[in-house]
Every structure is written in C-alpha cells, then in structure tokens.
Amino acid sequence: MTYDRRSVKMCVCHRKKFDAILELAQELDCKTVDDIIANDIACKGCGMCHPYVQKMLITGETRFVPGDVYVKTNS
C-alpha cells in the first residue's frame, strides 16, 4: 500500500489527525465511532471520516488510501 500527501489522515471537520484521535480513544477506551462522538473527540461533522475512524479503531492504522475503506473483497 502506498501513501502520499493525499492520504486520509484526519477528521477535517475537527482539524484533528487520526493519530491524536487514536491516542485519546485509547485513553478513554472508545471502541466505536459513536464512542468517539460521545466523548467529544471528533467525528461530529460531515461523517466522511467515520469509516476511516472505525477502521482505525480496529487496526490501529492512522493513514489510509482515499476510498480504501469502501473497497469490497470477494472473501
């Protein structure tokens, strides 16, 4: 997987990078996007970051290829 400056790496509405969101999510034991929202960390705007943030919570990744979270597999 190749990342460049177009990588998705932040919640634009809150101007908060996924690294910072993940750190706070771990501190506050957030498991879902709803937990992130309930704790006022990020994700309360347009919602475009939600699938990325959900994947971040599962994998710990904080940079994504745009649209990668929407790619379906045949498995």
Ligand code: FES
């Ligand atoms: S980019 Fe995160 S809510 Fe809009």
